[in-house]
Amino acid sequence: MRVIVDNCAVDRFAAAGIDPVADLHGTELQLVYTPDLRKEYEAALASANTHSGVKNLIKKILDGGSPYGFFGFGGGPCLGFDQGIWASADQVQAIDSIPPKPRKNGLPGRRTDAHLIALSKSAVVITDNWRETHWKNVPGAWMVVQWSEFERILRREGNTADAIRCVLQLG
DSSP: OEEEEOHHHHHHHHHHTOOHHHHHTTSSOEEEEOHHHHHHHHHHHHOTTSOHHHHHHHHHHHHHOEEOOBSSOTTSSSOOTTOSBOOOHHHHHHHHTSOOBOOTTSSOBTHHHHHHHHHTTTEEEEEOOOSSGGGTSOOTTSOEEEHHHHHHHHHHHSSHHHHHHHHHHHO
């Protein structure tokens, strides 16, 4: 099973002193990130406002994780020709249901969210983005976990891998 840590959840892991890269290493769980998420991670690394603990964790995620996303032409949110997974009709519908909005950094706002939600059909996505309604409208069998819920499970289970296994059993 693949695991994606949304950019906004990296701060939470770092603040809690939890290293999901170390926790998932050597398990059946694979840490992955999308092309747009990589850009968000890189922007956080370049920002003077990002705490050093968060930067360290992002570097670990980029070093220890693998690119993951949909088949498509490179340069956008997809991995490139002959790479990635095929999007199913319901994943395409999920992406289309979240309209992008322009941002100053050049990435269409909500595009990362749209792809993470669509990928949650086949990966566990951990986020701390509970304010936007599109995160609340995820199909029931898909695996988006809000940090507040994940943190409770994490405290009980003791590490990221066991907490994700628990989430998968609950789903």
